[in-house]
Amino acid sequence: SAVISQKPSRDICQRGTSLTIQCQVDSQVTMMFWYRQQPGQSLTLIATANQGSEATYESGFVIDKFPISRPNLTFSTLTVSNMSPEDSSIYLCSVARGTDGELFFGEGSRLTVL
């Protein structure tokens, strides 16, 4: 298993501001994944964060809106920039671990944009 800590667990933000979410893993991992879960919906992959290289973004997500840092093998941050109410979601950090490479998730960061 993996212990993944995310901060903040929740926040309420004003439109136009930015928020950085931190993700700390208890051991070194090559890839970290950032997902978004909009209210009542499924998980959508935002990007894959690799240490030492730029993050790989999925279709519909851009670096200017969701800049990601990966300074070492246990830590990553996701910034949600210039927020609008449509960005209100749960943001989840995850890593693939275990016998079958199953994903382990942080507790999520529940973001509300007013």
Add this chain to the structure above:
Amino acid sequence: AQKITQTQPGMFVQEKEAVTLDCTYDTSDQSYGLFWYKQPSSGEMIFLIYQGSYDEQNATEGRYSLNFQKARKSANLVISASQLGDSAMYFCAMRGDAGKSTFGDGTTLTVKP
């Protein structure tokens, strides 16, 4: 591209009965993995069971089993002897060659006493 389809937005089951949650997938990858996750109302994501594309036997994990039919591209989750604590959202997911996972829309399971 990978795609996961869960056609049952909501399911009801009587306590102690079995229930099957449907999942079909589409991929061009030769090697892939299929997963089921549970998300209770608390929001955490809990891994339940895994099936590899080359596994010949269906995966089982306690009360969970995965009915894997490769030719039909289906990976249904069977929960036996349902308990009230099984009430949650269930997601089917697939991991392809690139290591990324794609999730279905989920099925909300409600267990009735």
